[in-house]
Amino acid sequence: MKKARTVFVCKECDYQSAKWLGRCPSCGAWNTFEEETYEDTTAEPEKKTARRLFLSGQNEETEPQLLDYENLPAYLRTDTGMVEFDRVLGGGIVAGSVVLLSGEPGIGKSTLLLQICNSIAKTKKVLYVSGEESVGQISLRAKRLSVKSENLYVLTETDAGKIIKHCEKQKPDVLVIDSIQTMFHEDSTSIPGSATQIRECASIFINKAKTDGTSVLLVGHVNKEGSIAGPKVLEHMVDTVLYFEGEQRQNFRVIRAMKNRFGSTNEIGVFEMTDVGLREVENPSEALLADRPVGVSGNCAVCVIEGTRPIIAEIQALATATIFPAPRRMTAGIDYNRMALILAVLEKRLGLRFSGSDVYLNVIGGLHIDETASDLGVALALISSIRDIPIPDDVMCIGELGLSGECRAVSRLDWRVKEGARLGFRRIFVPARGAAKCQVPDGVKVIPVKSVFDILSLLAPEKK
Ligand SMILES: Nc1ncnc2c1ncn2[C@@H]1O[C@H](COP(=O)(O)OP(=O)(O)OP(=O)(O)O)[C@@H](O)[C@H]1O
Ligand SMILES: [Mg+2]
Ligand SMILES: [Zn+2]
Known part of the structure; x- marks a missing residue:
């Protein structure tokens, strides 16, 4: 009943x-x-079976098995033709896996997926389902991105049941759903985009992936807080969750894995949005430093490690006299609380006064830095801005700041110094601990820093 x-x-x-x-x-x-x-x-017998299917991935009765290293199933991975994307996934799309790609509106999710579909379709069959755009719209985009392939099918459909039927007929190796929020299942009476619908539809596609090894790529919208719209459980259900981020007005886009059952979550993929689609950026440091200002106060280069890659970014600080009773503090690309901490250290340990200034902090190029190894560079940029003395442009800073103003060691110092040297930095400030062991490339001077006092000499020409 x-x-x-x-x-x-x-x-x-x-x-x-x-x-x-x-x-x-x-x-x-x-x-x-x-x-x-x-x-x-x-x-409701069908539903129960669906649940069992989802859990076990097969229809038969399950049996406990001995843990065994001998007969390991190999992950069948497919290259996406985009090295940056493969890197984030941990080496290509795994057969039978479900990847959720989310990001702000207009960031380029559909563009990226269409480009990926194009290169996968060289060897596999791909079905791209859009619930948002007509086949005509997709074709227009495909033309602009010069996407053309014999094995790439597009479909405009929002009914999950019908999509599965199409899959059964066409048997694609890769299924793209753009986006999961537009899908609905006729058994569920709530509106598309509601938590129940998203959960139901996701489990239908996941079930499809687990039963016949189709790789599924789901696009997910984000809500205004920046997390994936829909039930939190969606992130638990899929194998991999990727975030596509970047500043809308800047061209750099970064893909990050938030969860990955088949690889690490440290790697990032860097892309640039052009009018012929997304272009991979193999050399992010170079690209990020391309239009760095020279001879202006408040700029300092830092090096952060993203996965297995050192990336050099430019920190920009601006401290100006305030007209507000409570001075403004603003950050872009860097943690607000981290800036507050560094400002407090500079005020207390160096006696610098920021309380009468508005302070803005920005990472050039739209990169988001969350590694504390950039602290020293942030501190130097702030000092440079408040004193209005430019930092020489062959200087790079590496190091974490402690509350007493001490400079703490960071991991992988060698990598960072090497990357700095490669990009032409000649004076590299590094934490005193670890400096002695660090391999110094030719022509580079590595300057050990014990505390934030040591970097002051750089900005005090009167002492020289
Ligand atoms: N004709 C064009 N020339 C250059 N860039 C374009 C052109 N059309 C679109 N773009 C770029 O592509 C972006 C939109 O990409 P896309 O549609 O892939 O985003 P999306 O993340 O799928 O968006 P949505 O959330 O609306 O589905 C635009 O923000 C713009 O930067
Ligand atoms: Mg889209
Ligand atoms: Zn709750």
Whole structure:
């Protein structure tokens, strides 16, 4: 017997309640409840099978097995034709895996996937399903990106059940769903984009991947807080979660793995948006430093490690006299609290006064830095800006700052120094600990720094 049942579900944690609540008692999030209608059924055999299918990946009864290293299944990986994307995935798309690619509107998700489909379609069959754009629109984009392939099929459809039927007919090796928020399943009565619909549709596509080895790429929208729209459980269900990020107005785009069942989550892929699509940036440091200002105060080069790659970025600081009772502090590409900490250290240990200044901090090129090895560079950029003395452009800074103003050791110093030398930095400030062991390339001077006092000499011409 079927009857409709209305419940309110928290988008964040799937907590259910009979009435609407402003705050979720389970996860504490505000305003996350959505109304959903279920066909409440006491016994629904198909659904149960679907659940079992999803869990085990096969239809037969399951048996516990001995853990065994001898007969390991090999991951069948397919190169996507984009080295930067493969790197983030850990070496290509795994057969039967489900990847969720999310990002801000207009960042280039559809563009990237269409380009990837194009190169995969050279060897495999690909079905690209869009719930947002017509075949005409997709073809226009394909023309602009010069995407053309015999094995690439496009389909405009939002009904998950129909998509699966098409898959059964066409048997694609790779299925792209753009986007999961536009999909619906007819058994579920709630609107597309609601938590239930997203969960249902995702489990249908995941089930497809796990039963016949189709690789599935899902596009996910983000909400205004920047996390993936829909239930949090979506991120648990898929194998890999990728974030596509970048500043809309700047051309650099970075892909990061937030979760990866088949590889590390440290690697990033760097792309540049051009009018013929996304171009891979093999040499991010060079690209990021390409238009660095010279001879202007407040700029300092730093080096961060992203996965297995050192990347050099330019920090820009601007400290100007404030007109506000509470001075403004703003950051882009760097953690706000980290800046507050560094400002506090500079005020306390060096007696510099930032309390009368607005302070802006920016990473050139739209890169997001979350490694503390950039602290010393941030400190130097701030000092340079407040004193209005430019930092020589052959200087790079590596080191983490402690609360007493001491400079702490960082990992992989060799890599960073080598990358700095490669890009023409001749004076590299490094943490005193580890400096002695560091291999110094020819023509480079490595200057050990014990505390933030040591970098001051660089900006104090009067002492020389
Ligand atoms: N004719 C064009 N020339 C150059 N760049 C273009 C052109 N058309 C689109 N773009 C770029 O492509 C971006 C849109 O890419 P795309 O449609 O792949 O984004 P998306 O992430 O799929 O967006 P949505 O969330 O709306 O689906 C634009 O923001 C723009 O930078
Ligand atoms: Mg799109
Ligand atoms: Zn909740």
